[in-house]
Amino acid sequence: MPPAPTVWSDWQPLALQEPVSPPVLAEILDGGQTFRWNRLPEGVWQGVWAGCVARIKPSGSDGLLWSAPDGLAATVADALPAYFGASLRFDRLVDDLPWRSDPHLAQCLKAFPGLRLLRQPLEETLLCFLCSSTKQIVQIKQMVELLAQHHGREIAPGIHCLPTWAELASVSEESLRSCLLGFRARYVYQTALILAANGDWLAKLDGLPYGEAKERLRELPGVGEKVADCVLLFGAGRFEAFPVDVWITKTMELRYALEGWTPQQIAHFGRMHFGACAGLAQQYLFAWERAQGRS
DNA sequence: AGGCAGGTGGCCA
DNA sequence: TGGCCACCTGCC
Numbered sequence: 437m438p439p440a441p442t443v444w445s446d447w448q449p450l451a452l453q454e455p456v457s458p459p460v461l462a463e464i465l466d467g468g469q470t471f472r473w474n475r476l477p478e479g480v481w482q483g484v485w486a487g488c489v490a491r492i493k494p495s496g497s498d499g500l501l502w503s504a505p506d507g508l509a510a511t512v513a514d515a516l517p518a519y520f521g522a523s524l525r526f527d528r529l530v531d532d533l534p535w536r537s538d539p540h541l542a543q544c545l546k547a548f549p550g551l552r553l554l555r556q557p558l559e560e561t562l563l564c565f566l567c568s569s570t571k572q573i574v575q576i577k578q579m580v581e582l583l584a585q586h587h588g589r590e591i592a593p594g595i596h597c598l599p600t601w602a603e604l605a606s607v608s609e610e611s612l613r614s615c616l617l618g619f620r621a622r623y624v625y626q627t628a629l630i631l632a633a634n635g636d637w638l639a640k641l642d643g644l645p646y647g648e649a650k651e652r653l654r655e656l657p658g659v660g661e662k663v664a665d666c667v668l669l670f671g672a673g674r675f676e677a678f679p680v681d682v683w684i685t686k687t688m689e690l691r692y693a694l695e696g697w698t699p700q701q702i703a704h705f706g707r708m709h710f711g712a713c714a715g716l717a718q719q720y721l722f723a724w725e726r727a728q729g730r731s
Numbered sequence: 732a733g734g735c736a737g738g739t740g741g742c743c744a
Numbered sequence: 745t746g747g748c749c750a751c752c753t754g755c756c
Contacts, residue, residue: 468737569738575754576737618752623739660739681737698746722737 442592444491445509447501450516454527455498456550463548463723465492469670470554471564471577472584472598484584485519486557488512489595498550505592519555521673526552529675529713538709540691544720547727551720554670558638560598561671562656565663566623575616582615605632623658630656646676661700669715678706678714687725 456464458479465473465481473483480493490512491503504512517523535542567579580598587607588596599607605628612621631637641649646668653664665679680699688694688702697705710717
């Protein structure tokens with residue numbers, strides 16, 4: 437018997453302070469902060485996080501509409517605004533960045549108006565970025581989709597969320613490799629053992645200052661400077677985190693004359709120069725550099 | 732068709 | 745500390 441078709445709720449508005457155009461929505465959902473959104477026909481995106489599945493599409497004047505499977509609509513209605521950081525005033529956070537004295541930043545802000553940081557579940561942010569070493573976005577998406585299909589709970593017909601760390605602890609390294617993880621399988625496997633043995637390990641990051649939280653995260657196998665910063669920025673709302681990858685290294689060398697600086701020095705420069713929301717600036721710089729690379 | 736890819740960890744001077 | 749290299753393997 438074929439699975440019953442999913443009935444999707446009516447489209448409803450997602451209230452954000454800042455307008456989001458279709459290309460900026462694409463940059464938010466497919467620009468490297470999350471790996472669980474896919475493009476459907478006609479401008480619709482479908483994404484999965486925690487126990488939620490949602491579809492998002494642009495509406496008339498740079499607003500957004502969402503829909504969810506009928507049984508999950510109430511859950512999604514509750515979780516979606518937090519996931520999109522709807523209570524944050526990104527317009528004000530952006531205005532506090534040093535764009536007045538930084539023409540390159542000003543140019544990036546202008547190119548992607550409404551770009552925002554998602555607030556993803558900490559657990560799965562860690563999992564996704566443990567998979568991210570020397571992989572491109574398409575491949576990371578493929579890996580985490582396989583992880584979800586093979587080891588995650590099915591929350592709607594054919595749609596699986598990512599496995600929890602407790603669930604991952606009972607998955608062999610070999611079967612992680614069969615999800616295309618390669619050498620990252622060991623990172624995930626060993627991290628799962630640690631986290632499963634200490635149920636509140638991640639929760640204990642909550643009260644810590646940025647530097648200590650990062651140091652703590654780096655104790656996990658496979659978590660270095662860059663992954664720790666991504667986890668804190670995208671999964672814990674620590675906007676002062678400034679992840680430095682090869683793209684950011686390139687852009688900082690080129691636009692800020694930092695040739696020869698180490699990634700760690702660049703990260704420090706970024707936090708000093710861009711301030712409390714350095715991570716938001718990073719997202720704009722990253723989007724800009726990606727766009728240059730594509731054209 | 733083969734090199735390359737959103738890093739990390741371990742080993743050397 | 746600082747630099748180098750192996751690690752897996754699917755994709756452009």
